[in-house]
Amino acid sequence: MDANVKTQSNTSIKIKKKKTWIRSSIQIFFFLLVLAISLNKTLVEGGISIPLLSTASLHAICPFGGVVSIYQFFTAGTFVQKIHESSFILMTIGIILAIGFGPLICGWVCPFGTFQELLGKIGKKIFKNRYNNMIPSKIDKYLRYIRYIILILVVYNTATTAKLMFQNIDPYYALFNFWTNEVAVTAYVILAATILLSLIIERPWCKYACPYGAFLGIFNLFRIFKIKRKASTCVNCKACDRFCPMNIKVSETNVIKNHQCISCMKCTSESACPINDTVNFRVGGADNEN
Incomplete structure (x- = not known):
């Protein structure tokens, strides 16, 4: 890199830090908001509540719930078990954003993506330049399509059973409900695996397994x-x-x-x-x- 590039990089570093902080602030805000809503639901069941917070469940504020309920809604006019109308509204917002700007929900809003990024900061300190570069590209490029297989299976199983099957393997749900008795063992196992993998791979769940990320990723092909x-x-x-x-x-x-x-x-x-x-x-x- 020549001297001019270095000079330009140094003069813009304060601006870049400021813009990076904006994204981080948005991520932390949504992480804490979802955590508070999830905690509030548990507190309400015990006769306590956090002021100004909704008593809706985690499913009601998850846009992927709308995606897996599409078949049920258009064929029967009802929602899948545990899914609310709010999920459809959030799904629509997510799609509109994706058409315009790509998967902003994944990069700026998703609390589980933020959680993986925070773990990644630890991994970067441990493995330095090797972090996020340990899986050979020849293997990695095929692993990235697993999330589309999961998306198809989840949508199909939800459509045929009219039940929210994804909850049993969802690490996002496990993370924000680990203090309850509603989390399946499989979800805990996948959460634990994601935590460990996040120390060597940045956003492993997003890269290889997230069905909602797979759905939004399609919009990258024709976003505005x-x-x-x-x-x-x-x-x-x-x-x-x-x-x-x-x-x-x-x-x-x-x-x-x-x-x-x-x-x-x-x-x-x-x-x-x-x-x-x-x-x-x-x-x-x-x-x-x-």
């Missing part, structure tokens, strides 16, 4: 605002590749259409890229533009 790299100003420092939690090779393409992108913006000129206006959210234009 895309993450684009301007080849004419790129200095090939590969900072965008190193900072991408999903191991996407941003430096090797002009537009990101990868189904794994979570729109976290860590690769952009507002965060990792040292050159202004080189990797950014953009709308329109040819995908091969320089």
